[in-house]
Amino acid sequence: MKRHLVTLAMIAATPASAQLVPSLPPRIGALPERLLNTVDGVVETAPKALETARLDRIAALLRSSGGRVVRDDRGDAARAGEVVLTDPNDAAIDALERDGFRTIERTEIEGLGVGYARLAIPAGIRLDHALARARLRSPIVTADVIHFRSGDLEAVSAAIATAGLVQSGPVVGMIDGGVSGGAVRQQGFATGAPRPSDHGSAIAWLIGRGAPGARVVAADVYGSDPAGGGAVAIARAIGWLARADVGIVSISLVGPPNPLLSRVIAAAQARGMTIVAAVGNDGPAAPPAYPASYPGVVAVTGVDARGRVLIEAGRASHLDYAAPGAGFAAPDAKGRMEVVRGTSFAAPLVAARLAAVGRGQVDGEAVAGRRYGRGLVCGRCVQRR
Incomplete structure (x- = not known):
C-alpha cells in the first residue's frame, strides 16, 4: 500500500496543461488495472494528492500564460490586469476610477439583464493587492477567474x-x-x-x-x-x-x-x-x-x-x-x-x-448505485473498452 501511495502522489503532482489539449491533473487513466482496483483506499488515505495536482495545474497555467494569468486574492487563476463588478452602479465606478482604476467595458449580458463592468487595475499593482484595494470602495469587486x-x-x-x-x-x-x-x-x-x-x-x-x-x-x-x-x-x-x-x-x-x-x-x-x-x-x-x-x-x-x-x-x-x-x-x-x-x-x-x-x-x-445521485444515466450510450 505504501508503494501505491507514493505512486499516486507522484502522478498527482505532475503539472498538466489546462488549455488547448487539456489533460487530467493526476494521469490516473494511465495507471494499471491492478492499482486502480485498490486506489479508492489510496485516495482516502492520501486526499492531499489530488489537491496538490489542482494547485500544480494552476501553477502550470501561470507559467505558460506569459503573464496573462495570475493568482487572485484566493489563490485561484484569473485574468491579469483587471477586475470585474457585477451589477455596478455609478457610485462604485466613480469611486474606483478616482482610486486609479480605469473602466474597460461596462455593459450587460444581453437578454438576461445582468450588468457588469471590467476595470483595468492601476499600473504596478498586483491583482491580489488591487482586489483588496478595490473592495475598500466596493464589495462587489472580483477577479475574472479561470475555469x-x-x-x-x-x-x-x-x-x-x-x-x-x-x-x-x-x-x-x-x-x-x-x-x-x-x-x-x-x-x-x-x-x-x-x-x-x-x-x-x-x-x-x-x-x-x-x-x-x-x-x-x-x-x-x-x-x-x-x-x-x-x-x-x-x-x-x-x-x-x-x-x-x-x-x-x-x-x-x-x-x-x-x-x-x-x-x-x-x-x-x-x-x-x-x-x-x-x-x-x-x-x-x-x-x-x-x-x-x-x-x-x-x-x-x-x-x-x-x-x-x-x-x-x-x-x-x-x-x-x-x-x-x-x-x-x-x-x-x-x-x-x-x-x-x-x-x-x-x-x-x-x-x-x-x-x-x-x-x-x-x-x-437512471440506475441506482453508490454515489450516483439520482442514478447512472446513459450507461449504454457509449461502447465501453
Missing part, C-alpha cells in the same frame, strides 16, 4: 469521420472549446474563437451519443487565449445561448464561485434554461466545483467501465446523476478516436438525455 476543463484524451487509433453531430433532434448547447467540422453552430467568446479543440469536439460528439440527431450549439470560451475560460466569457456565452432559446446547456468546466456567473446562471434558469455541469476531477478533498455547485445546476459525476465512480471525481454542493466518464473513446479535433477519462465526458451524456426525453424519463432510466 479548467475536466477531462483527458489519449490518442489510440487512426482518423475517423465525426459526421452526424447536427441533424433534426433536440437542441443542446455546450460551453467549452470549439468543435471541428462545419455542422455545428458556433460562436466565440475569447481571442481566436471559435477554434476547433480536442475537448470541445469530444463533448459535441458525446451529445450526439446521448441524443442521436441532436443539434449542437457551441460557445467557445477558450479560442487561442491563454486566459480563456474566464467567468466573463462564460457569462456572455450563457447569455448568447439564452437569446438563441437553447433550453439545455452542458458545461464541462470547473472553477471557483463567482458572483457574475451566479447571477447570470440564475437569470438563465429563470428563463427556463437547464444547465448541466461536471463536478471536476480534483478529488473529494478539493473545494466544491462551480458551476456544478450553483443552485439548480444539474451536477454530474463520472464512472469507469466497471461502474465505479472515478477516484479523481470532484464534489459539488449536491449531486444529481452519474454517467460514463472513462473506458471509451471519442473523437478529437482531427477526428481521431481517443480514449477519454474525466467527469467532463459524463456531463454531455446527461444533458443530451435530458434534452431528448426530459427529467421525468431520465429519472426513470
Whole structure:
C-alpha cells in the first residue's frame, strides 16, 4: 500500500496543461488495472494528492500564460490586469476610477439583464493587492477567474469521420472549446474563437451519443487565449445561448464561485434554461466545483467501465446523476478516436438525455448505485473498452 501511495502522489503532482489539449491533473487513466482496483483506499488515505495536482495545474497555467494569468486574492487563476463588478452602479465606478482604476467595458449580458463592468487595475499593482484595494470602495469587486476543463484524451487509433453531430433532434448547447467540422453552430467568446479543440469536439460528439440527431450549439470560451475560460466569457456565452432559446446547456468546466456567473446562471434558469455541469476531477478533498455547485445546476459525476465512480471525481454542493466518464473513446479535433477519462465526458451524456426525453424519463432510466445521485444515466450510450 505504501508503494501505491507514493505512486499516486507522484502522478498527482505532475503539472498538466489546462488549455488547448487539456489533460487530467493526476494521469490516473494511465495507471494499471491492478492499482486502480485498490486506489479508492489510496485516495482516502492520501486526499492531499489530488489537491496538490489542482494547485500544480494552476501553477502550470501561470507559467505558460506569459503573464496573462495570475493568482487572485484566493489563490485561484484569473485574468491579469483587471477586475470585474457585477451589477455596478455609478457610485462604485466613480469611486474606483478616482482610486486609479480605469473602466474597460461596462455593459450587460444581453437578454438576461445582468450588468457588469471590467476595470483595468492601476499600473504596478498586483491583482491580489488591487482586489483588496478595490473592495475598500466596493464589495462587489472580483477577479475574472479561470475555469479548467475536466477531462483527458489519449490518442489510440487512426482518423475517423465525426459526421452526424447536427441533424433534426433536440437542441443542446455546450460551453467549452470549439468543435471541428462545419455542422455545428458556433460562436466565440475569447481571442481566436471559435477554434476547433480536442475537448470541445469530444463533448459535441458525446451529445450526439446521448441524443442521436441532436443539434449542437457551441460557445467557445477558450479560442487561442491563454486566459480563456474566464467567468466573463462564460457569462456572455450563457447569455448568447439564452437569446438563441437553447433550453439545455452542458458545461464541462470547473472553477471557483463567482458572483457574475451566479447571477447570470440564475437569470438563465429563470428563463427556463437547464444547465448541466461536471463536478471536476480534483478529488473529494478539493473545494466544491462551480458551476456544478450553483443552485439548480444539474451536477454530474463520472464512472469507469466497471461502474465505479472515478477516484479523481470532484464534489459539488449536491449531486444529481452519474454517467460514463472513462473506458471509451471519442473523437478529437482531427477526428481521431481517443480514449477519454474525466467527469467532463459524463456531463454531455446527461444533458443530451435530458434534452431528448426530459427529467421525468431520465429519472426513470437512471440506475441506482453508490454515489450516483439520482442514478447512472446513459450507461449504454457509449461502447465501453
